[in-house]
Amino acid sequence: MGNEVQEPKDLDGGAALADDELIRSGRDADVTRRALVRAARRRFATEGYRATTVRHIAADAGVNVALINRYFGSKEGLFEACMNRTVDELDPQTRARAASVDEVIARLLAHVVEAPNADDPLQLLLLLRSSGDENADAIRRRTLERFTEQLAAAAGWSADDPASQPLLLRAQMAIALMLGLVMLRTATEVQPLASASADQLTEPLEQVLRVLLDSRGK
Amino acid sequence: MGNEVQEPKDLDGGAALADDELIRSGRDADVTRRALVRAARRRFATEGYRATTVRHIAADAGVNVALINRYFGSKEGLFEACMNRTVDELDPQTRARAASVDEVIARLLAHVVEAPNADDPLQLLLLLRSSGDENADAIRRRTLERFTEQLAAAAGWSADDPASQPLLLRAQMAIALMLGLVMLRTATEVQPLASASADQLTEPLEQVLRVLLDSRGK
DNA sequence: CCTGCAAGTAAACGATTGTTGACATAGGTA
């Protein structure tokens, strides 16, 4: 009873962004929550779930450790919050009906390689990190599968036509390529891939993604 | 002094294989060592370094926990041994001069997708798992880079010609695709990719790999 | 002003983890 998790008040109805570089001046539970999720997501994505300690997250966020349990119940709760937030930020982009395969490819490249926001690739990395928690892992899997379907849909996939089912596999290969790429660039930091510029990566990636997703051949 | 790590006697000069399903009957240090590496590699690859406990590894190998420290010095030492063994098993296959790009592609597919030995994909997964140890991570990075060069070499890369340098990036993209694929299939187990048969994967993968590695165009 | 509650802090607890040292045992050798 007493140890009920405080639910976020969801007073985010205002400007949905401007999470960047928020200063924790006064005492504001929402700001604290966001700072925690932000710090946690970075740690979880780059170092994995188990290697990340709640004390590190709290230190990154400039916040007391106990607040993690106060606001998210547990470390797993925080991880799940990170996952949900990644889903929320990824979903509108995949939901937005893509006019063409080229548009889908352009969006993918923007997220993975061009990286206007340095945290964008990390969001994808989160989809590879397992907490061991059954609940969070289910979210992760479902997100990837939904991601697949919408990628395939943009490439002309139809649920009715069984002949287009291999397209689902092709879409997942595209995702595998993207995730592997971010992994090698961000976590492993293997050269020369890690320090390659967006320009160097764009052309071959476009080529490959088109082969995978475009039914019009090459 | 007393706590010196016992070096493997390297009396593996005999048949290099036959590690499969070895029975620990008498007390044999080499058999124990191999059983530990075998069990550890599976755990490390599927669950990551931090999530694996030495007690789990020992239990899997049917061995007392303390023997890990006796034979490998530490958990990190065991991890490094796993890494080295993966390198040793991967190296001759990449060293063997490939006659053509098709041959390289065929080898890749055999390891990743067709999987005659169920542990083969796991070897690759190890290259994505970080222990946080500087030493083991260096091995990991260097292995991936050597892997890249030999893949690129088979595709016609020459160190002299700066114009062929983008081929290194393409080779690493191929590796990224393979690693991402194994990750999604083995660790995340996302559908339908995880339960897809080798036949379903071979054709599109061949197609993509050829685009990445074959300079003769499509 | 002061009172009440949310926000934040500090310290400690229990569980788990990697590791170690003392002890037991098998098996070859003199």
Add this chain to the structure above:
DNA sequence: TACCTATGTCAACAATCGTTTACTTGCAGG
């Protein structure tokens, strides 16, 4: 047989981690 060393076992250690509890601080409304 009687060692002696390599091999394996057992129990406990210190450190770390997630979590909880009791306490303090700041802010808003009477």
